Amino acid sequence: MSQATQLLRRRSDARRVAPLPPLSDDHANYVARFTYPARRDVRRLMRSSSRLADLAIVFPGAAYAIASRHTPLELRKAAIAQVEAGEALKTVAATLGLPLWLRRLPPEAFDQPIRALPHSETFTRRIASRMPADPAHSATWLQAVTFGTRACSDDFTLWLADQSIYAEPGDPERMFGVLASYAWHSRAPQTRAHSLIVVPWRPEIAFDTALCAAKSWFSRIRLTLQLSHGAVSDPWLSGGLVRGYTFVPLLDQHEILTEARAMQNCADQYADRLASDRCRLFSIRRHGDHIATLEIGPHAREAGMLTITQLKGRHNLAAPLEVWQAAYAWLAGQTNLRRMPPRTFPDRQFDNAAWTDMLADYRAATEGAPWLPHAANPVVFDELENEMGELARRAGVSSWLFT
Known part of the structure; x- marks a missing residue:
């Protein structure tokens, strides 16, 4: 048989194939709820069989997994055969590698390949009450659930x-990357990063508390990386003993971590300000006890002059009057109060070896944690902190940590 004859026969056979029946208006409207790139394949799937059309209605995620071709071909064929044979949804879901609880989500939830998700009975029972009420929120919600599975724990x-917090679309890796790492390290006491956590994550913690704790933890990591011993050597002013109070520079x-723990204050959040020479901190002590923390910075109205910009007691409460008097007496005895602002900020490098070591266990447990940068520097840390600030805005969290 000639090639032309074979070609004509194939064309003739193609013409003899009966066209697929059109979808009903209800089914056509239902297909329109799927993400645009998947609609053509979902429509074709629903037109090919009434049972596959029913599958799309009762288990949109399974229909999406078959139609969008993200699942291997042999598994999709097996799932289609199971549907046509009338087998249970549980069997079809297992073939496609999908948890059965996913059937509760609407078509709008599926706009990306479906990655591994928890299958346990406990998780299935508990996730049921946490589904988003608005279908428009379901895609971001599912992406967050998928990321939480990859990045931390059930x-x-x-x-x-x-x-x-899912009314607006967003990238979960950027939104929750630091938060997930903080939660994971909260349960990893063997790690260096765990030792920097003050308020550990727990399942019952409020979102605003967790986000503020994660931000504080991340700032302490920044402090550890930016202010290694010797990174800052100039205290600007001299320490000393005045009126029974000892003034100790914190460099x-x-x-700084010791001071923050002793005073229960935010001294450990000053890494960037110290590294960029915008301020200096001093511990005020009496007979070895930590009494107050003092911040020295540029005078607000007198250019080139240093002054006391903040003086706080324990828990950031007001310092006693006698401490203020001692502080001003100490300041009056200084000979180097004139300091012009630097024209350029000093380039103090992050300790990347410490960063790598600090995250080694977490990366090993989470396929490398690609949502966290491999190289630490001010730019990427600023980006991550900005993302946390955006998450705070999205969640309505109000705190000086995000100002």
Whole structure:
């Protein structure tokens, strides 16, 4: 048989194939709820068989997995055969690698390949009450649940699923990357990063508390990376003993972390300000006890002059009058109060070896944690902190940490 004859026969056979029946108006409207790139394949799937059309209605995620071709071909064929044979949804879901609880989500939820999700009975029972009420929120919600599974644990995933923060679209890796790492390290006491956590994550923690704790933890990591011993050597002013109070400059991570723990204050959030020479911190002590923390910075109205910009007691409460008097007496005895602002900020590099070591266990447990940068520097840390600030705005969290 000639090639032309074969070609004509194939064309003739193609013409003899009966066209697929059109969808009903209800089914056509239903297909329109799927993400645009998947609609053509979902429509074809629903037209090919009444049972596959029913599958799309009762389990949109399974229909999406078959139609969008993200699942391997042999598994899609097996799932189609199971549907046509009338087998249980549980069997079809298992073939496609989907948890059965996914059937509760609407077509709008599926706009990306479906990655591994928890299958356990406990998770299935608990996730049911955490589904988004608005179909328009379901895609971002499912992306967050998927990310929580990759980045932390089932408990964290359930906690994330319970939050009302999915009205706007967003990238979960950028939104929750630091938060997930903080939650994971909260349960990893063997790690260096765990030792920097003050308020650990737990399943019952409020979202605003967790976000503020994660931001504080991340700032302490920044402090550790930016202010290694010797990174800042100039205290600007001299320490000393005045009126029974000792003024001790705080220049490196260990001194600042010790002060923050002793005073229960925010001294450990000053890494960037110290590294960029915008201020200096001093611990005020009496007989070895930590009494107050003093911040020295540029005078607001007198250019080139240093002054006391903040003086706080324990828990950031007001310092006693006698401490203020001692502080001003100490300041009056200084000979280097004139300091012009630097024209350029000093380039103090992050300790990348410490960053790599700090995240080694987390990366090993989460396929490398690609949502966190491999190289630490001010730019990427600023970006991550900005993302946390955006998450705070989205969640309505108000705190000086995000100002």
